[in-house]
Amino acid sequence: MTNSALRVAGLRVRRGGRPVVRDVSFEVPRGTVAGLLGPSGCGKTTLMRAVVGVQIVEGGTVTVLGLPAGSPPLRRRIGYATQNPAIYADLTVREALRYFAAVLRAPASDVDRVIAEVGLADHAGKLVGSLSGGQHSRANLAVALLGTPELLVLDEPTVGLDPVLRDELWALFRRLAEGGATLLVSSHVMDEAARCDRLLLMREGVLLADDAPLALRERTGTPDLEQAFLHLVKAAS
Ligand SMILES: Nc1ncnc2c1ncn2[C@@H]1O[C@H](COP(=O)(O)OP(=O)(O)OP(=O)(O)O)[C@@H](O)[C@H]1O
Numbered sequence: 467m468t469n470s471a472l473r474v475a476g477l478r479v480r481r482g483g484r485p486v487v488r489d490v491s492f493e494v495p496r497g498t499v500a501g502l503l504g505p506s507g508c509g510k511t512t513l514m515r516a517v518v519g520v521q522i523v524e525g526g527t528v529t530v531l532g533l534p535a536g537s538p539p540l541r542r543r544i545g546y547a548t549q550n551p552a553i554y555a556d557l558t559v560r561e562a563l564r565y566f567a568a569v570l571r572a573p574a575s576d577v578d579r580v581i582a583e584v585g586l587a588d589h590a591g592k593l594v595g596s597l598s599g600g601q602h603s604r605a606n607l608a609v610a611l612l613g614t615p616e617l618l619v620l621d622e623p624t625v626g627l628d629p630v631l632r633d634e635l636w637a638l639f640r641r642l643a644e645g646g647a648t649l650l651v652s653s654h655v656m657d658e659a660a661r662c663d664r665l666l667l668m669r670e671g672v673l674l675a676d677d678a679p680l681a682l683r684e685r686t687g688t689p690d691l692e693q694a695f696l697h698l699v700k701a702a703s
Pocket of ligand 1: 482483487504506508509510511512513593654
């Protein structure tokens, strides 16, 4: 069995007639947290869509847990949280999660577990439509955790959360990785990057770097990851 949870080779994607992912290659080892970082519009969501198998690609290959992205057996092995939560507003958090657990054929006991993991135990009886933005995105994340997926693809899961909650979620991501899961997490907040095992820095559809945070700072001779990113952008232009 391969040690890579995710292998992307020469990936090219066009959207709206424009190349938005341009010859991207990288691997993510199992049991690690990979951060996908870069400015708005650089192609992070498109790359994630290719990983979960819902994006038409122009070329290259995406192999997930040893299978081509989009293979039916992968459906229950990947958890995907998009930026726009698609949870029914007129259900309570617990009802919504029970519904998704049934659809995903995840054990019923998962519902309370994932609610606790995202810190929503005190709000489990609230209607989804009455949640704050941060609570809503945590409920969305809880859906992705149902069924204990081997690969979690999380598109900006900490947007709109206060620093304490962000910290708690990153601690959760680390625990999940220690339990053997692999995480691909996008963000455009550079201070979150330091918490990843590996960073994939994207700009305009191109991968500028694929390195560990410390190695990236050392290689660019910069004091923080924000500076490292700017250094790489300048070097590439
Ligand atoms: N449905 C679409 N049709 C055409 N072009 C699109 C579509 N969705 C995204 N794009 C374009 O593809 C490019 C990459 O978008 P993508 O959503 O992958 O970026 P992103 O890095 O995830 O941005 P953000 O951080 O703002 O979510 C952008 O130029 C965007 O305008």
